[in-house]
Amino acid sequence: MGTATAHAGTHISRRSTVLEWLTTTDHKKIGVMYMVTSFFFFMLGGVLALGIRTELAVPGLQWVDQATYNQLFGMHAIMMIFLFVMPMTTGLANYVVPLQLGAADMSFPRINALSFWMLVAGAILIVSAFAFGGAPTGWTLYAPLSTEFTPMTGVDLLLLGLVVLGFSSIFGAINFMVTIFKMRAPGMGLMRMPMFCWTTLVTSVLLLFSLPVIAAGLIMLFIDRNYGGGFFDPAMGGSPILWQHIFWFFGHPEVYILILPAFGVISEIIPVFSRKPLFGYRAFVIATAAIGALGFTVWAHHMFTTGAVYLPFFSFFTFLIAVPTGVKFFNWLATMWGGHLRFDTPMLFAVGFIALFLIGGLDGAFLAVVPFDFMVQDTYWVVSHIHYVLVAGAVFAIFAALFYWFPKIAGRRLDERMGKFQFWVLFIGTNLAFFPQHMLGLDGMIRRISDYSGNAGWTELNLLSTIGAFLIAFSVLPFLWNVFTTLRKPAEHEADPWDANSLEWATTSPPPPWNFDGLPAVRSERPWFDVKYPGVGHGPTPEHQAESEGAAS
Numbered sequence: 001m002g003t004a005t006a007h008a009g010t011h012i013s014r015r016s017t018v019l020e021w022l023t024t025t026d027h028k029k030i031g032v033m034y035m036v037t038s039f040f041f042f043m044l045g046g047v048l049a050l051g052i053r054t055e056l057a058v059p060g061l062q063w064v065d066q067a068t069y070n071q072l073f074g075m076h077a078i079m080m081i082f083l084f085v086m087p088m089t090t091g092l093a094n095y096v097v098p099l100q101l102g103a104a105d106m107s108f109p110r111i112n113a114l115s116f117w118m119l120v121a122g123a124i125l126i127v128s129a130f131a132f133g134g135a136p137t138g139w140t141l142y143a144p145l146s147t148e149f150t151p152m153t154g155v156d157l158l159l160l161g162l163v164v165l166g167f168s169s170i171f172g173a174i175n176f177m178v179t180i181f182k183m184r185a186p187g188m189g190l191m192r193m194p195m196f197c198w199t200t201l202v203t204s205v206l207l208l209f210s211l212p213v214i215a216a217g218l219i220m221l222f223i224d225r226n227y228g229g230g231f232f233d234p235a236m237g238g239s240p241i242l243w244q245h246i247f248w249f250f251g252h253p254e255v256y257i258l259i260l261p262a263f264g265v266i267s268e269i270i271p272v273f274s275r276k277p278l279f280g281y282r283a284f285v286i287a288t289a290a291i292g293a294l295g296f297t298v299w300a301h302h303m304f305t306t307g308a309v310y311l312p313f314f315s316f317f318t319f320l321i322a323v324p325t326g327v328k329f330f331n332w333l334a335t336m337w338g339g340h341l342r343f344d345t346p347m348l349f350a351v352g353f354i355a356l357f358l359i360g361g362l363d364g365a366f367l368a369v370v371p372f373d374f375m376v377q378d379t380y381w382v383v384s385h386i387h388y389v390l391v392a393g394a395v396f397a398i399f400a401a402l403f404y405w406f407p408k409i410a411g412r413r414l415d416e417r418m419g420k421f422q423f424w425v426l427f428i429g430t431n432l433a434f435f436p437q438h439m440l441g442l443d444g445m446i447r448r449i450s451d452y453s454g455n456a457g458w459t460e461l462n463l464l465s466t467i468g469a470f471l472i473a474f475s476v477l478p479f480l481w482n483v484f485t486t487l488r489k490p491a492e493h494e495a496d497p498w499d500a501n502s503l504e505w506a507t508t509s510p511p512p513p514w515n516f517d518g519l520p521a522v523r524s525e526r527p528w529f530d531v532k533y534p535g536v537g538h539g540p541t542p543e544h545q546a547e548s549e550g551a552a553s
Contacts, residue, residue, distance in 0.1 A: 025109035026513060027094050030116050032409065034091025035402075037120065038084045045079035046473055048072050053433075057466040059454040069450035070136035075129075077139035078158070081258065082165055083123050085394045089261035090115075090172055092401050093200045095409060097176065099504035099511060100194045102185025102519045107178040111171050118168035125161030129154035138448060140247055143232035143240040147224045159222045166215040173204035173211075180204075185503065187522035191285065194502045194525065195278065198285055199264030202292040206253045206260075209296070214250035217243060241308050248299040256295045258390060259357075260288065262397030263328055266350045269404055270332050271526075272500045273347035274339030280331045281525055287324035287331075294321040304370055305377045311370050318368035325361060329354065344498075345419030349400035352427050356392030360385055363438075378448075381441025387434045391472070399426070399479070404498070406483075411491040411509045414482050422478045429471025436461040436468075501526040 021029055051072045055063050064072065094112065098105055106112045129135045133152025137145055146155060180201050184193070193201075221243070223229035230236025232243045271278045278284060297317040300309035332354055341347070363385035367373045376382065399422075407413045440461050445452060452458055496505040506528045507516050520531045529536075 023113075025105070025113050027098050027106045027109065027112060028409075028511065030112055031091045031093075031095030033116055034087050034094055034119070037116075037123070038087040038091060041079045041083035041123065042088070043476065045076050045084060046476070048076035048079065049469060050473055052076060053466040053469040055450055056452075056462050058459055058463065059452055059456075061451055064450070066450050067134075067136055070138070070448075071130070071134040073448060074135060074138045075126075078126060078162075080390070081139065081254070082162065083119075083126070085258045085390065085398070086165075086169065087119055088398055089203075089258070089394075090169075092265070092398075092405070093176060093196070093261065096405060096504055097197055097200055098179060098183070099408075099507065099515060100197050100502050101180065101183055102188065102503050102516060102522070103179060103183040104515050106175050107183060108175050112175055115168045115172040115175070118164055118171070122161045122164035122168060125157050125164060129157045129161075132157060140251070141218075141221065141243075142247075143221070143224070143243045146221055147232055151225075156222060156225060159218050159225075163215050163218050166211045166218070169207050170211050173207035176200055176204040177208070185519050185522050185527075188527070191282065192522055192525045192527075194264075195267035195281075195284060195288075196261070196264035198288055199260040199267075202288050203257050203260045206257050206292055206295060210250040210253040210257070213246060217246035217250075220246075241303075241306055244303050244306065245300070248302045249296070251302065252299040253295040255389065256291055258394050260291065262353065262394050263288065265397045265401040265404075266332060266353055267328075268502065269346045269350045269400055270335050272404075272498050273342045273344060273350075274336045275342075276335055276339045277501075277526060278331060279334035280327075283327055284331045287327040290324040291321060294324070297321075301368060301373070304373045315368050315370050319365065322361065322365055322368075329358065344403075345414070345416055345423060346400045346404035346498075348420060348423045349396050349403065352423060353393060353396040353400065356388060356396065356427075356430060359435075360388030360392055363388060376441050378446050379441035380437040380445045380447055383447050384434045384437035384441060387437075388430075391434065392430050396426070396430075399423075402479075405504075406486075407492070407494060407497045408504055408509050408511070410487060411493045412486050412489055413492065413494075413497055414486050418478050418482045422475050422482070425471055425478070426475035429468045429475055431468070433465050433468025433472060436464045440465075496528070499532070501529040503527055506531070 021033065024030060051064065052069070055061070055069060055072075094106070132154040135150070135152070135154045135158040137150050137155060137158075141159075180193070180197055220229065220231040224231050224233065224238075228236075230238045232238045232240050234240070267278055267284065294317060298314060298321055300314045301318045303309050304311060304314070343351075363381070367376070367382070367385065403414055403419055440458055443456075443458065445456070445458050452462075493509055495507065495509050497509075498505070503516075503519070503522075504511075506520060520527055523530055
């Protein structure tokens with residue numbers, strides 16, 4: 001539906017390519033810049049992770065002192081959460097959501113560009129903390145550690161950087177919400193939107209309601225540190241527990257901010273490679289909205305051991321939020337059941353996501369049990385849980401998305417053999433790195449320590465975990481080589497290499513600046529499928545139906 005050539009009479013800018021990218025308001029170029037920037041911080045945060053795991057491989061302090069170690073684990077988490085997963089999913093949404101909606105761009109292109117450059121400014125502030133004494137506070141910034149015991153300027157830079165990132169995300173969330181509500185193609189009601197658009201919408205709502213809270217808290221921390229505010233100082237009538245409430249009121253919705261876009265990615269890929277529509281589309285939409293609503297009711301399960309929260313309430317809602325997540329698992333598995341499965345690299349990563357995210361979800365259900373949570377609080381069980389959610393969850397989904405939409409972005413498919421090799425190295429490395437941490441947590445190894453006793457019985461498990469971390473790092477190398485070699489090949493310009501369902505595949509690869517010359521009629525949540533296979537409706541594709549009939553006969 002789109003074309004690869006400019007319209008007659010269109011003025012072709014002669015600005016340099018670099019200047020064109022730096023000043024662009026095209027959602028596609030902004031999306032690519034988000035993805036490239038966030039992948040850089042993924043690699044930088046990964047280097048910090050290797051520093052952590054190298055130090056913990058065997059007992060004793062071998063490589064870094066305790067102060068440096070404190071900076072490593074805090075900055076690792078901040079980079080992976082705020083500078084990798086969040087901007088990466090924002091970049092994917094920037095590129096894909098307007099195309100899926102049939103829109104020409106985001107609602108506010110200049111604000112879209114501003115959001116990206118605020119990300120860059122916030123990242124520079126955060127990274128510059130290393131040059132000004134560091135920020136050995138951990139990613140949770142708990143008071144009084146972050147107010148009284150870390151006077152270095154680096155912590156102030158970190159706080160300012162996080163506030164800038166918060167405003168960047170707020171602007172982006174508003175932009176996505178307006179785009180989704182006001183710029184859908186004719187005929188595309190809310191209940192005909194692709195699931196990635198739905199998860200982006202709910203994620204934007206979560207951002208809009210949670211980020212102002214943490215931004216206010218960060219400003220309060222800054223005032224306490226520099227102007228004697230006393231918000232979190234008991235001697236001045238404040239409370240350190242207040243910071244925990246503020247942080248986790250943002251921090252637990254943040255988990256769903258990170259993982260809901262991943263749910264959307266998986267929900268786009270599995271139907272395409274199963275040759276079936278998504279099972280229970282409406283139930284999936286309702287479950288997504290339910291996760292968004294319930295996400296604001298469970299923050300204090302991170303605070304069970306403080307004695308300052310009502311345990312039955314937060315335990316109940318922590319169990320309850322697992323129900324809509326379970327609905328999604330049922331939808332994905334039911335979609336695959338009886339389908340004509342093709343295990344191309346995007347599908348491999350999607351199935352790997354389902355298998356490993358299930359482990360992270362079950363870990364979380366254990367933590368909803370108050371006595372068990374008391375036992376494993378601040379142990380490596382919690383470290384294992386969050387990494388099974390974010391590495392096995394968000395990272396697997398991100399690679400699935402990159403392999404799936406790379407042909408649309410670059411006009412070329414990434415190499416399948418190299419992609420499958422990368423998948424298996426990452427899959428093995430993830431389990432080797434994080435599954436032993438369950439046993440370490442049950443055996444009492446607390447997190448955020450740089451050393452442990454040689455007779456504690458933890459050496460072998462820590463060594464396994466370190467080997468797994470290096471395997472994860474190694475798995476990134478074939479991906480980088482894959483991208484490099486693929487971009488050097490002649491462009492294929494195949495508009496729809498996966499025989500997919502949604503509107504982004506109805507235009508050229510890559511799309512023209514205006515995205516579409518014309519749009520097909522939207523009659524279901526699979527408008528491009530309807531164009532290719534008229535009359536099929538919600539059934540399987542004709543080739544799948546023919547194969548099923550042949551097998552039956």
